Amino acid sequence: TPVAAAPRRGAGADLSVYHGVWVFVELERGKVHPVSWELLGEGRKLATHLGVPLSGVVLGPDAPATLAACDEACEYGADTVYLMRGEVLSDYRTDPYTAGLTDLVSTFKPEIMLLGATTLGRDLAGALATTLATGLTADCTELRIDDETRSLAATRPTFGGSLLCTIHTLEYRPQMATIRPRVMAMPDRVAGKRGAIIEHQPKVAEEDVITKILSFIPDSDAEKAQLAYADIVVAGGRGLGKPENFKLVQDLAAVLGGDYGGSRPVTHAGWIAADRQIGQTGKTIRPKLYIAAGISGAIQHRVGVEGADIIIAINSDPNAPIFDFATYGIVGDALQILPALTEALQER
Numbered sequence: 144t145p146v147a148a149a150p151r152r153g154a155g156a157d158l159s160v161y162h163g164v165w166v167f168v169e170l171e172r173g174k175v176h177p178v179s180w181e182l183l184g185e186g187r188k189l190a191t192h193l194g195v196p197l198s199g200v201v202l203g204p205d206a207p208a209t210l211a212a213c214d215e216a217c218e219y220g221a222d223t224v225y226l227m228r229g230e231v232l233s234d235y236r237t238d239p240y241t242a243g244l245t246d247l248v249s250t251f252k253p254e255i256m257l258l259g260a261t262t263l264g265r266d267l268a269g270a271l272a273t274t275l276a277t278g279l280t281a282d283c284t285e286l287r288i289d290d291e292t293r294s295l296a297a298t299r300p301t302f303g304g305s306l307l308c309t310i311h312t313l314e315y316r317p318q319m320a321t322i323r324p325r326v327m328a329m330p331d332r333v334a335g336k337r338g339a340i341i342e343h344q345p346k347v348a349e350e351d352v353i354t355k356i357l358s359f360i361p362d363s364d365a366e367k368a369q370l371a372y373a374d375i376v377v378a379g380g381r382g383l384g385k386p387e388n389f390k391l392v393q394d395l396a397a398v399l400g401g402d403y404g405g406s407r408p409v410t411h412a413g414w415i416a417a418d419r420q421i422g423q424t425g426k427t428i429r430p431k432l433y434i435a436a437g438i439s440g441a442i443q444h445r446v447g448v449e450g451a452d453i454i455i456a457i458n459s460d461p462n463a464p465i466f467d468f469a470t471y472g473i474v475g476d477a478l479q480i481l482p483a484l485t486e487a488l489q490e491r
């Protein structure tokens with residue numbers, strides 16, 4: 144690729160030239176992934192603590208949606224937006240995006256760079272950290288500024304979620320982190336708020352990019368699988384006994400106008416699709432209402448659901464750990480309670 148690696152900084156280097164918090168605005172096929180706005184909300188807290196500006200970074204084709212993403216970034220809190228547009232950035236490809244972002248970061252030198260831990264963000268963050276020769280803390284659940292070192296303290300679960308590990312990038316800049324969708328709260332949008340847009344031209348030419356997109360086949364399930372952003376989620380676990388019983392979960396989700404998911408054993412057993420797993424190694428959700436049926440409430444499941452406003456647990460064991468964090472608990476057989484709830488709601 145035409146990417147030139149930035150020089151290593153290392154111990155004793157002058158880091159004061161790095162300034163500001165940047166959030167990568169993930170724009171794909173004209174749509175911004177909402178994790179970008181969640182990160183602008185979180186980035187604002189970090190920027191305020193440090194007393195530095197907050198910026199969005201938008202890469203995309205020369206199209207109205209790219210400019211709309213810049214405006215939206217300002218409405219979600221960015222003071223400035225760094226923009227790079229061109230046909231070479233039309234569809235996401237690792238090489239031109241890494242080259243473009245490396246160029247922007249090397250030129251404007253932010254001290255912190257945040258990306259969503261989405262499929263795209265994970266790919267881009269790893270490539271970018273490599274070309275910039277800096278550190279990357281992936282899949283963080285908490286970010287704060289350590290006042291003593293003025294560095295980013297990025298916390299992520301480790302050892303299967305049994306430990307939380309906080310990582311500081313002391314000698315390298317920018318300090319990079321990816322954060323999973325829905326872990327951070329969505330900030331308020333201030334309609335009409337504007338900020339400066341600083342445009343920078345891409346230096347990569349199409350002929351330098353070895354990856355070509357021949358056609359685009361949309362994932363027919365992608366639109367439907369908005370589990371992470373659903374307002375109502377009903378989930379089932381191993382307590383349902385067998386795959387056929389999972390229909391009881393889907394029926395209740397349908398009558399409530401919500402989506403459905405499951406614990407790891409049910410996705411691993413193939414009762415439902417793998418991308419419907421909720422928890423530490425699945426999706427993080429923040430619905431208004433979460434109903435968990437036949438799920439014990441192991442820590443790895445809990446971390447993915449504790450942002451829900453209301454949690455209703457249905458479990459036959461009154462001592463199941465899920466009752467420790469559920470808002471309401473129903474002790475009983477999910478195979479009887481789920482259809483009874485569906486029927487009662489259908490009658491309304």
Ligand code: FAD
Binds near residue numbers: 408422463477
């Ligand atoms: P179980 O723990 O077997 O619980 C079944 C529950 O159903 C029990 O509480 C039981 O009392 C109840 N029950 C039984 N019959 C009935 C009935 N008729 N009616 C009502 N209740 C009934 N898990 C996740 O969910 N998501 C993850 O992302 C995840 N990631 C992991 C990552 C790692 C590295 C590791 C080590 C584990 C991970 N796990 C994850 C697994 C997790 O530790 C638990 O094993 C899992 O969540 C348990 O699933 P469960 O609650 O469906 O099953």
